[in-house]
Amino acid sequence: MRLQNRVALVTGGGSGIGEAIAKAFAREGASVTVTGRRKDALDHVVAAIERTGGRASSAPGSVTIEADVRRAVEATVRAFGRIDVLINNAGNLFHAGPLHETSDQVWDETMDLFLKGVFRFTRAVIPQMIKQGGGSIINISTVAGIKAIPGFPAHAYAAAKAGVNMLTKTVAIQYARQGIRCNAICPAGVDTPGVAALTADPTMRAGFDAMHPIGRMGTPDEIAHAAVYFVAQPALRGKEVMDMQCVRCNGLMVVDQFADLADDSGQLMFAGWRCLVCGNISDPVIMANRHSPPRPQKPARKRAVAA
Ligand SMILES: NC(=O)c1ccc[n+]([C@@H]2O[C@H](COP(=O)([O-])OP(=O)(O)OC[C@H]3O[C@@H](n4cnc5c(N)ncnc54)[C@H](OP(=O)(O)O)[C@@H]3O)[C@@H](O)[C@H]2O)c1
Secondary structure, three states, X not given: OOOOOOEEEEEOOOOHHHHHHHHHHHHOOOEEEEEEOOHHHHHHHHHHHHHOOOEEEEEEOOOOOHHHHHHHHHHHHHHHOOOXXXXXXXXXXXXXXXXXXXXXXXXXXXXXXXXXXXXXXXXXXXXXXXXXXXXXXXXXXXXXXXXXXXXXXXXXXXXXXXXXXXXXXXXXXXXXXXXXXXXXXXXXOEOOHHHHHHHOOHHHHHXXXXXXXXXXXXXXXXXXXXXXXXXXXXXXXXXXXXXXXXXXXXXXXXXXXXXXXXXXXXXXXXXXXXXXOOOOOOOOEEEEEEEEOOOOOXXXXXXXXXX
């Protein structure tokens, strides 16, 4: 068991990717709190985890309501004593259509759910993680937040997820010294109840499958494996230097470049992304802040001395 004695809080843990992550974390020994608006869905997941000997609790509520967010964080600390991992996953509504037909209401609701929800939960857990000496935050984003995808006019959703990707980077960099890591997993299509309405039609489904070089959509378990990896991987637990890396998602490749940043002490921190062409094309796209040894300081340049 790779996550023994860890405590995880999973938003949107009642179905789809969140449910798979909650169950995978529990299988690895973590205690898990699941949140979401439907209590019955949460109870179902908690019961399934407990049936297999795991520890779980539910904290019903919406990521769009600050009081619910605070309550979920407090309930988790009350139940399990700490929070080591936050999975920002909640969200199953997005509007696709021409931008010029997108209402203010659709735009605002999409931002509130997918971007501000991540902000709210991240803000709420950080003081607890600082008190504990660290933690790990994983944001479930999407390739649509990195790349504009032809035939997928989900403007507000894509913009909100692009915001999540940048928030992942700013949190990773600003809280690295307090031992808090922040990563985003950016899946392409994943077979969940959230996309069932879109994929119910066989022609649509075939189109979705064909978008992925592997020839099929991803599974929630594949995303859960990636989330476990980021928390369990000992090489990713250091503090000193980070880089952000994209692996790939169901064969949808995303390429970006490295960027070097200097921190306060003048040491270089790696904070770009790099695309790794991995062997297993069912791997999800992952942006991770990976910690590696500090680079040697460059020697100071000699100044020309005036004659
Ligand atoms: N499936 C894909 O192809 C895919 C691809 C890329 C990224 N993603 C991302 O993966 C995440 C999960 O999606 P999914 O496909 O697993 O969807 P899903 O099966 O519909 O699950 C979404 C979960 O989020 C919860 N949720 C929705 N609104 C909420 C709110 N306001 N507050 C709290 N919980 C809320 C839902 O529960 P309640 O309704 O009970 O609240 C549900 O349990 C989303 O962030 C999505 O953008 C999905």
